[in-house]
Amino acid sequence: MKLHSKAVHAGDRKRVPGQPIPVTTPIHTAASFFYDHLETIDKVFAHEVPGYAYSRYDNPSNAALEELVTALEGGHGTLATASGMSALQIALTAGLADRRKHVLAANALYGATVKLLQQVFEPFGVTTTFVDICDLAAIEAAIAAEKPGVILMETISNPLLRVGPLDRIAELARAAGACLIVDNTFATPALVRPIELGAHISLSSATKFLSGHGDVIGGLVTTDAEHYEPIRALSRIYGPILGPFECYLTMRGIKTFPLRYERQNQNALTVARFLQQHPAVEAAHYPALENHPDQETIARLLPAGQHGAMVSFALRGAAREDVFAFFDRLKMVVPATSLGDVHTMALYPAIASHRDLPPRQRARLGIGDNLVRLSVGIEDSSDILADLEQALP
Numbered sequence: 592m593k594l595h596s597k598a599v600h601a602g603d604r605k606r607v608p609g610q611p612i613p614v615t616t617p618i619h620t621a622a623s624f625f626y627d628h629l630e631t632i633d634k635v636f637a638h639e640v641p642g643y644a645y646s647r648y649d650n651p652s653n654a655a656l657e658e659l660v661t662a663l664e665g666g667h668g669t670l671a672t673a674s675g676m677s678a679l680q681i682a683l684t685a686g687l688a689d690r691r692k693h694v695l696a697a698n699a700l701y702g703a704t705v706k707l708l709q710q711v712f713e714p715f716g717v718t719t720t721f722v723d724i725c726d727l728a729a730i731e732a733a734i735a736a737e738k739p740g741v742i743l744m745e746t747i748s749n750p751l752l753r754v755g756p757l758d759r760i761a762e763l764a765r766a767a768g769a770c771l772i773v774d775n776t777f778a779t780p781a782l783v784r785p786i787e788l789g790a791h792i793s794l795s796s797a798t799k800f801l802s803g804h805g806d807v808i809g810g811l812v813t814t815d816a817e818h819y820e821p822i823r824a825l826s827r828i829y830g831p832i833l834g835p836f837e838c839y840l841t842m843r844g845i846k847t848f849p850l851r852y853e854r855q856n857q858n859a860l861t862v863a864r865f866l867q868q869h870p871a872v873e874a875a876h877y878p879a880l881e882n883h884p885d886q887e888t889i890a891r892l893l894p895a896g897q898h899g900a901m902v903s904f905a906l907r908g909a910a911r912e913d914v915f916a917f918f919d920r921l922k923m924v925v926p927a928t929s930l931g932d933v934h935t936m937a938l939y940p941a942i943a944s945h946r947d948l949p950p951r952q953r954a955r956l957g958i959g960d961n962l963v964r965l966s967v968g969i970e971d972s973s974d975i976l977a978d979l980e981q982a983l984p
């Protein structure tokens with residue numbers, strides 16, 4: 592099945608002999624399960640027969656979502672977690688388990704991911720080196736020098752939308768025995784399926800495009816065969832699982848995700864072209880624009896005509912107060928933290944996603960104080976352009 596079909600079919604409508612078949616998976620709120628004979632639960636605990644015992648281990652609502660996401664991502668299995676950050680934590684823990692405690696990380700990562708590495712993993716003896724994830728020679732040198740146990744990158748980086756050569760990095764990771772973990776939140780499985788390109792683990796914040804309606808916090812970790820049981824074993828112990836209601840909402844969201852995302856991709860291209868030619872805009876960043884620095888990788892890894900729904904741009908000559916004024920003039924575009932929702936959203940990285948980076952480090956990453964990030968929604972594109980036009984200086 593293709594993506595649009597998997598999105599509405601995978602995981603749902605499990606048959607139980609003699610029982611009616613619900614068209615959508617119910618929300619199973621039970622914390623625990625039992626059987627007519629104690630022997631059955633003994634076998635469930637021993638993994639000798641499939642079944643449910645305790646919802647920290649497994650629950651039918653979670654299992655349905657996990658099966659759906661495994662189908663979309665093309666992996667071996669999926670764990671649905673309480674947030675994108677808990678997905679990152681459990682993926683890093685599993686990746687590092689029997690490897691050298693060093694992470695080679697992309698220098699452009701979600702802000703909390705950097706904090707997770709520096710404030711949570713580092714005190715436990717896991718060191719991190721940051722590298723320009725678009726510079727294959729630098730990555731090769733860093734792998735040789737640091738012998739990382741894990742390489743961590745985002746498919747499309749935040750907020751400058753750089754696209755690293757994931758397939759080549761996967762080859763280097765495998766040759767070095769490192770686990771490649773890819774945060775696929777921005778690209779989504781509609782654009783890139785990292786495991787098919789050689790990554791070991793692909794994760795995302797379900798909060799964003801997959802749920803898509805701004806009403807869920809959740810995460811998803813899809814792995815290859817090698818890392819699946821270790822991840823489930825970790826989850827059984829420390830339990831960062833997604834609740835059954837959020838599983839239901841995420842599954843419901845995913846059914847229209849391919850449709851929404853197609854529209855968001857089209858609108859994003861329209862918005863990027865509009866910004867690119869606007870006199871108040873110094874530079875527009877979008878993977879489909881001709882001046883994008885990663886053209887070759889983009890042509891190789893992204894499907895033709897689809898480049899995601901994130902756009903960023905620098906307001907010409909704008910100081911912080913000019914950017915604030917631009918945000919305050921927006922009438923329809925929602926100036927809220929997050930991305931991937933059905934409505935268009937604007938975020939100011941310098942005070943939000945990249946707030947905790949020292950200004951010099953932000954500048955080194957090319958994130959100026961005049962940079963604005965947009966997550967383009969499903970509205971009529973003419974309304975998005977009109978709102979931006981009236982808000983731009």
Ligand SMILES: *Cc1c(COP(=O)(O)O)cnc(C)c1O
Pocket residue numbers: 674675676677701704745749774776777796797798799808809810
């Ligand atoms: C939002 C986000 C996260 C964290 O996800 P939460 O669901 O907020 O915990 C991680 N990575 C990226 C790229 C994100 O955009």
